[in-house]
Amino acid sequence: MSNSLKTELNPDDGLDYLFARMSAIYGAAFARHWDGIDPNLIRQEWKRQLGKFLTYQPSLDYAIDRLNGEFVPSAIKFREFCNAGPNIPRDEQQITYNPKPVDPEVVAEAKRKLAELRGKR
Secondary structure, three states: OOOOOOOEOOHHHHHHHHHHHHHHHHOHHHHHHOOOOOHHHHHHHHHHHHHHHHHEHHHHHHHHHOOOOOOOOOHHHHHHHHHOOOOOOOOOOOOOOOOOOOOHHHHHHHHHHHHHHHHOO
């Protein structure tokens, strides 16, 4: 795993990055924190809890910078730190409203029909 300054990560690389940094911060206490728990289950739950945050390194760094260092956070607590951090940029194309002009004859016909319907009451 590389700790380069990439901004976008895939979720597995993001989790590896996060766990490497937290191992450096908490040392052996980080590894002992998970004693007796299947490592795959730990990874699965952290990926589930953190979701897209694992794909954006600035969110992970922001949350790590807010750790107090006294105890290993839960995935839920870490997610709260991520939520307070920078927004994840969207690469999705934004939808723009670009209506086509309506033919005036269509509008006139619709108004005529509406007036006719109102008159039948």
